[in-house]
Amino acid sequence: MANNKIDIFIGDITTLDTDAIVNAANSSLLGGGGVDGAIHRAGGSEILQACKAIRDTEYPNGLATGEAVITTAGRLKANYVIHTVGPIYGNDADPKQSLSACYRNSLLLADSYKCTSIAFPAISTGIYGYPKKEAAEIAYVTVAEVLEKCRYIRNVVFVFHKVEDSLYLKSLLK
Numbered sequence: 101m102a103n104n105k106i107d108i109f110i111g112d113i114t115t116l117d118t119d120a121i122v123n124a125a126n127s128s129l130l131g132g133g134g135v136d137g138a139i140h141r142a143g144g145s146e147i148l149q150a151c152k153a154i155r156d157t158e159y160p161n162g163l164a165t166g167e168a169v170i171t172t173a174g175r176l177k178a179n180y181v182i183h184t185v186g187p188i189y190g191n192d193a194d195p196k197q198s199l200s201a202c203y204r205n206s207l208l209l210a211d212s213y214k215c216t217s218i219a220f221p222a223i224s225t226g227i228y229g230y231p232k233k234e235a236a237e238i239a240y241v242t243v244a245e246v247l248e249k250c251r252y253i254r255n256v257v258f259v260f261h262k263v264e265d266s267l268y269l270k271s272l273l274k
């Protein structure tokens with residue numbers, strides 16, 4: 101849609117007040133390091149409780165790579181956290197497809213909750229080892245395409261912890 105806005109934010113995703121923020125979770129949904137740890141620390145135990153409930157009732161064997169689920173955002177300014185499981189690079193049959201599915205499923209889930217804004221971390225580019233340039237291309241292409249199908253989302257923010265990590269995505273916005 102013509103009036104959609106894609107932005108870059110450098111810093112900590114937990115500080116944002118978008119309707120939804122996305123967590124690069126692992127399949128256990130029980131928290132971890134990196135951005136996952138930061139979100140659970142800043143958002144408080146309510147998020148972990150909600151994750152455990154979803155896991156126990158719907159995903160006893162864990163959430164599959166590329167899938168996404170939504171919970172409260174606890175104490176965060178955002179209304180929701182969307183937890184998605186990125187591919188472990190070198191350990192996934194089709195990492196491109198899996199990473200794209202993370203962005204697609206997270207956006208569509210946020211839109212189904214009538215979110216107008218959403219912030220993404222650079223899924224899989226930390227502990228999971230996805231090359232940052234390729235990951236940025238997949239993120240951008242997928243989001244641009246799926247945004248066309250969204251009814252409510254107007255603003256997507258790509259969040260990077262460091263300026264140098266943001267440059268690939270920045271070059272795609274022009």
Ligand code: ADP
Pocket residue numbers: 111112113114124125133134135136138139186221222223224225226227228229230259260261262265
């Ligand atoms: P994964 O396991 O999917 O690779 P990580 O959390 O290890 O997830 O890293 C994903 C990306 O998130 C990395 O590029 C890392 O620099 C970034 N990151 C880590 N903490 C934060 C944070 N608080 N806010 C935004 N991005 C973060």
